[in-house]
Amino acid sequence: MEEEIKLEIIKGGPLKVHGSVTLIDGDGNETKTKKTAFLCRCGQSQNEPYCDGTHKECGFEK
Numbered sequence: 639m640e641e642e643i644k645l646e647i648i649k650g651g652p653l654k655v656h657g658s659v660t661l662i663d664g665d666g667n668e669t670k671t672k673k674t675a676f677l678c679r680c681g682q683s684q685n686e687p688y689c690d691g692t693h694k695e696c697g698f699e700k
């Protein structure tokens with residue numbers, strides 16, 4: 639039985655992924671995430687696609 643994946647939008651912050659997923663980047667490279675991942679929504683992370691906390695400094699509010 640497959641684990642249900644949940645996506646949580648954190649206001650003013652990242653997209654929290656509950657459950658392991660496979661991320662495929664623009665070059666087709668695949669990375670398997672851990673049980674929880676935080677994906678950048680603000681576009682300012684130096685570690686994209688992951689959140690590095692920069693959203694706190696750039697005024698991201700969505």
Ligand code: FES
Pocket residue numbers: 650651652653677678679680681682683688689690691692693694
């Ligand atoms: S959402 Fe956290 S660095 Fe972009």
